[in-house]
Amino acid sequence: MDISDEKILDIEKKANxxxxxxxxxxxxAKSGHTAGxxxxxxxxxxxxxxxxxxxxxxxxxxxxxxxxxxNGHICPVLYAxxxxxxxxxxxxxxxxxxxxxRLQGHPHRDFLPALETSSGPLGSxxxxxxxxxxxxxxxxxxxxxxxxxxxxxxxxxxxxxxxAVMLAGKNRLNNLVAVVDRNNIQIDGFTEDIMxxxxxxxxxxxFNWFVxxxxxHNIEEIADAFEKAKAIYEKxxxxxxxxxxxxxxxEFERDYRWHGKPPNKDEAKMALQELRTLGGKIKSxxx
Amino acid sequence: xxxxxxxxxxxxxxxxxxxxxxxxxxxxxLVSAGEENPQVVALCADLTESSQTHLFKxxxxxxxxxxxxxxxNLASVASGMAAMGKIPFITxxxxxxxxxxxxxxxxxxxxxxxxxxxxxxxxxxxxGPDGGTHQAVEDIAITRVIPRMVVIxxxxxxEAKKATIALAKTDTPVYLRLAREKTPIMTTxxxxxxxxxxxxxxxxxxxxxGIIATGALLYKALEAAKELExxxxxxxxxxxxxKPLDEKAVIALAKKAGKIVTVEEHQVxxxxxxxxxxxxxxxxxxxxxxxxxxxxxxQSGTPDELIEHYGMGKKAIIEAVKSLKQT
Numbered sequence: 228m229d230i231s232d233e234k235i236l237d238i239e240k241k242a243n244x245x246x247x248x249x250x251x252x253x254x255x256a257k258s259g260h261t262a263g264x265x266x267x268x269x270x271x272x273x274x275x276x277x278x279x280x281x282x283x284x285x286x287x288x289x290x291x292x293x294x295x296x297x298n299g300h301i302c303p304v305l306y307a308x309x310x311x312x313x314x315x316x317x318x319x320x321x322x323x324x325x326x327x328x329r330l331q332g333h334p335h336r337d338f339l340p341a342l343e344t345s346s347g348p349l350g351s352x353x354x355x356x357x358x359x360x361x362x363x364x365x366x367x368x369x370x371x372x373x374x375x376x377x378x379x380x381x382x383x384x385x386x387x388x389x390x391a392v393m394l395a396g397k398n399r400l401n402n403l404v405a406v407v408d409r410n411n412i413q414i415d416g417f418t419e420d421i422m423x424x425x426x427x428x429x430x431x432x433x434f435n436w437f438v439x440x441x442x443x444h445n446i447e448e449i450a451d452a453f454e455k456a457k458a459i460y461e462k463x464x465x466x467x468x469x470x471x472x473x474x475x476x477x478e479f480e481r482d483y484r485w486h487g488k489p490p491n492k493d494e495a496k497m498a499l500q501e502l503r504t505l506g507g508k509i510k511s512x513x514x
Numbered sequence: 515x516x517x518x519x520x521x522x523x524x525x526x527x528x529x530x531x532x533x534x535x536x537x538x539x540x541x542x543x544l545v546s547a548g549e550e551n552p553q554v555v556a557l558c559a560d561l562t563e564s565s566q567t568h569l570f571k572x573x574x575x576x577x578x579x580x581x582x583x584x585x586x587n588l589a590s591v592a593s594g595m596a597a598m599g600k601i602p603f604i605t606x607x608x609x610x611x612x613x614x615x616x617x618x619x620x621x622x623x624x625x626x627x628x629x630x631x632x633x634x635x636x637x638x639x640x641x642g643p644d645g646g647t648h649q650a651v652e653d654i655a656i657t658r659v660i661p662r663m664v665v666i667x668x669x670x671x672x673e674a675k676k677a678t679i680a681l682a683k684t685d686t687p688v689y690l691r692l693a694r695e696k697t698p699i700m701t702t703x704x705x706x707x708x709x710x711x712x713x714x715x716x717x718x719x720x721x722x723x724g725i726i727a728t729g730a731l732l733y734k735a736l737e738a739a740k741e742l743e744x745x746x747x748x749x750x751x752x753x754x755x756x757k758p759l760d761e762k763a764v765i766a767l768a769k770k771a772g773k774i775v776t777v778e779e780h781q782v783x784x785x786x787x788x789x790x791x792x793x794x795x796x797x798x799x800x801x802x803x804x805x806x807x808x809x810x811x812x813q814s815g816t817p818d819e820l821i822e823h824y825g826m827g828k829k830a831i832i833e834a835v836k837s838l839k840q841t
Contacts, residue, residue, distance in 0.1 A: 293597075337627060343597065345626045351590040351618055358594020358602075361579060365555070366598070387618070390587035 230277060230450040238446050241311060242272040243502055246475045248307040248320050250498045253489035256324040259332065262472035262485040263379065264304035266410045266443070270377075270468055271308040273449040280372065283313035286341035290371050293343050293359050297352020298379035298408070299333040300487075305342075306330050314341050350385025352376055353405060357395045360403040360463075369402035373457075376405045381413025384422045389434070395463045396435030403463040404456045405436075408443070410472040412483035431465045443468030476501055515743075516736075517717050521704040527740060533696040536730060537635045539671035540692050541566025543678025544603055544633075548574050554601045554682055557581055559588045564694075565605035565635045585610045589618035589630070596628035601682055608634025608650035612657050612689060623687045624660045631681055632657070635692040637667075638729065638779035639807060639824055640817035642695065649812035655784030657689035658757045665757040666709065667691040667778075667786070669732040670699045673754060676707040684709065693779075695817045697730035712760035714767070716740075716750035723835045724771035726751045726764065728786045731777045731805075731826060738831040746839050756786045761793050768800045773838045775803045777831055779821075782806040801841060803834040 245268050253259050274294065275281070281291045296305050303323065310317045315329075322328035329339040333347030344355055356376035363369045382388065395403055409427065411418050418424055428438045437459045441448040449468070456464035472486070473479030476498040479490075490498055504510065516522055525531050548554045548570055556570045557579045571578040579595075581588045585606055592602035604611060612619050612632055623630045637650045658665045664686055668674035674692060681688045700715070701707075715732065716725075716739040725748055727735040735750045742748055751767055753760070768774055774794065776787030782804040794800055807824050821827045 295594075335625070337625075344593075345621065348617055348621050351586070351622050354587045354590030354618075355594035355597065355622055357587075358591035358596075359598050360594075361591065362555075362595040362598035362600050365576065365600075368598075387584075387586040387590070390582075390584035391591070394581060394584070394587060394591065 230447055234277060235446045238272050238276050241276050242268045243505065245272055245304065245307045245311055247499060247502050248310065248317065249303045250490060250495050250502065252303050252307065252320045252323045254492065254495040255321045257489060258324060259303060259489050260300045260487050261479060261489055262412060262483070263298065263301035263408065263410065265476065265479065266470040266472045266474045267301055267304045267377070267408050268475065269444045269446060270406060270449055271304050273446055274375065274453070275308045275312040277450055278453040283309070286314060292373045292375060293356070295344050295352045295356040295359070295374070295376045296334060296346055297376055298349060298382050299346030301379070302334045305334065309341065349379070349382040350387040353378060353388050353391040356403060356405070357391045357400065360395070360400040361398060363402055364398070364400065374403045376403070378405055378407050380407055380409045380411065380418050380424060381421070383407070383424055392431065392434045392436065399461055400463040401460055404453065405463065405465045407465060407467045408470055409467050410470045412472050412486055414486050416483055428467055435462055437462040437464045438467060439464060440467045440469065443470035444474060515717060517714055520706065520713060520715060521702055522715070523700055523702055526700055526736070531698045533698050534671040535694060535696050536668055536671050536674045537566045537692040537694060539668065539674030540633055540678050540690065541569040543675035544570045545573050546675070546679050547682035548577065550679070551601060551682060553599055554603065555579065555595060556603045556605065557588055557592050559583055559585050559606040559611065561606050561635070565633065567605045585615040586618045589615040590622040592630045593622040593626055593628045596630050601629060601631070603631045603633055605633045605635065607648060608637035608653045608691065609648055612653055613650060616656055620660050624662045627662065629685050629687060631688045631690065633690045633692060636694045637691045638693050639812045639820045640693060640695045640730070640779060642817045642820065643814050645814040646812040651779065651781050651807045651812065653689070653691060654756055654778070654780050654786055655788070658789060662686050663757065664688040664709065664755070665691070666755050667728045668754050669729060669752050670697060670701055672699060672701045672703060672705070673707060677709070677754065680707065680709050691729065693730055698733045700733060700736070710755045710758050710760055712755070712763040713752045714749055715752045716748065718747040718749045721747045721749040721771040722839050723748045723773045723775060724751065724767040725749070725775045725777060725831065725835065726753050726767070726786070726790055727777040728753045728756060729779055731779055734821070734826065734828050735777050735831055737828045738835065741828065742832060742835060746835055748835060753786060756789055759789050759793055761797065764790055764793050765797050768794050768798045773801045775805060775831065775834045775838060777805040777826065779826060780806050782808055801838060803838055805831055805834055
């Protein structure tokens with residue numbers, strides 16, 4: 228199913244709204260992660276507004292696709308996308324990380340049951356997604372729903388990922404798609420300085436996965452990759468998405484220091500102005 | 515004297531009492547649980563036969579997942595399967611699961627509220643010749659500290675089978691502690707079992723000391739009680755569910771006996787004795803002695819040699835009872 232130009236434009240607009248929400252949330256929360264969430268907006272928007280089989284009004288619909296967020300610290304993008312998709316009121320986003328909020332600092336499904344898993348400690352999401360895919364194969368439900376797992380690249384330092392990668396390859400889990408946010412940064416610096424991952428695509432291929440590399444900000448490429456994965460019969464698919472950390476706000480882009488901190492008031496004001504004017508393309512700044 | 519209501523093995527004190535490994539009862543119970551509920555599945559980390567999971571694998575090959583030597587993956591894959599409605603049992607040695615994969619159990623199973631059942635075989639010092647690396651004597655402590663986790667340590671193979679069938683019907687995570695060696699079969703198929711219920715196995719009208727035991731060492735406690743008969747009156751409790759603790763029964767025994775000895779094949783810190791002490795400190799403080807491993811690691815040897823060396827045998831229990839009585 229090719230994606231129409233109209234749909235691409237629509238998703239791009241949604242992505243901009245989600246980025247604005249992320250800045251608003253982080254400013255209000257005064258803690259949290261900025262770079263990862265902004266970098267993954269285009270992929271989350273494409274999933275929730277195009278690819279995923281889901282119903283925000285019926286989050287427990289059994290035939291829904293499952294999305295497991297492994298790198299829980301980028302949850303502002305998950306929460307913001309879910310709110311814009313209609314799971315809950317966008318106003319609730321400002322409760323992020325506050326006492327009693329359903330939007331815990333790292334996702335907890337006790338608080339927000341529409342989440343598929345709780346996550347935060349890195350390296351265990353893919354195992355859970357593999358378990359879901361194996362269960363669906365067992366029950367012959369792999370034709371009616373698919374399992375998606377979102378991973379960070381720094382997260383791949385965790386050995387457990389590779390245990391899961393091996394098991395998925397062994398079991399030929401073609402109902403499973405992993406997405407690696409290849410933004411090249413982690414808390415302490417650039418991934419290739421902290422713990423080199425390259426050649427990343429060769430690693431996955433060696434474990435019997437089908438590998439697709441894409442520009443993680445090109446909606447058409449993103450949508451096509453998810454569509455292509457559906458046609459791969461013999462293997463699970465990994466989409467290595469090359470993204471720009473902090474994408475959408477020039478000041479934040481490609482700077483690992485934005486991995487784990489929120490913007491202050493002035494930085495947020497600047498970021499919101501950039502997003503609301505579409506990077507200066509339009510003059511009037513809408514609230 | 516033995517509690518006749520429990521319909522215990524009549525040959526319990528005979529020299530030729532039948533023995534079987536506790537893990538065997540688990541293997542049989544898992545098959546029964548699988549027959550009762552098609553959602554029961556089993557996952558193993560390359561220890562299928564020694565964890566007795568092979569019985570389930572042979573009966574339900576399509577509901578068995580071989581994970582390989584990867585215990586962290588084992589725990590989280592099971593969590594994912596539980597998310598799709600399965601009741602997964604994960605099996606390995608206790609040292610590796612819940613040992614190596616503790617954080618995955620804590621976060622992806624318990625925090626995530628998934629009803630995964632963790633069966634840890636080869637727990638305790640009586641693993642024997644494999645040595646200290648393989649002797650899990652910390653597993654009760656690290657599982658009972660996790661919110662939502664139920665912790666069960668059956669006393670023999672029959673109780674292990676009943677516990678396995680019962681825990682498959684619960685909607686919480688459970689840790690089931692199993693042992694490798696053959697140990698005496700004290701209970702019968704007619705002995706009642708309920709998760710969370712302690713039982714007085716050896717009764718006394720006017721006990722001076724209460725002995726609370728868990729796992730196969732219950733037999734050593736019963737041998738001690740028999741030898742003390744006519745000298746020091748004791749009551750012996752089988753505390754197979756360590757969490758949730760049967761507080762009512764523990765407090766009642768403390769009130770009746772006034773002094774408590776706990777007996778477990780586990781570190782004395784943080785184990786079953788610790789759970790009993792936490793309960794009594796709040797509700798009815800009494801003097802206690804803790805039989806268990808005294809803050810050290812195990813080593814190679816026969817199970818009997820090791821139980822004696824680390825002070826968990828009949829003699830050590832009798833000494834603990836006598837020293838408490840004198841105070």
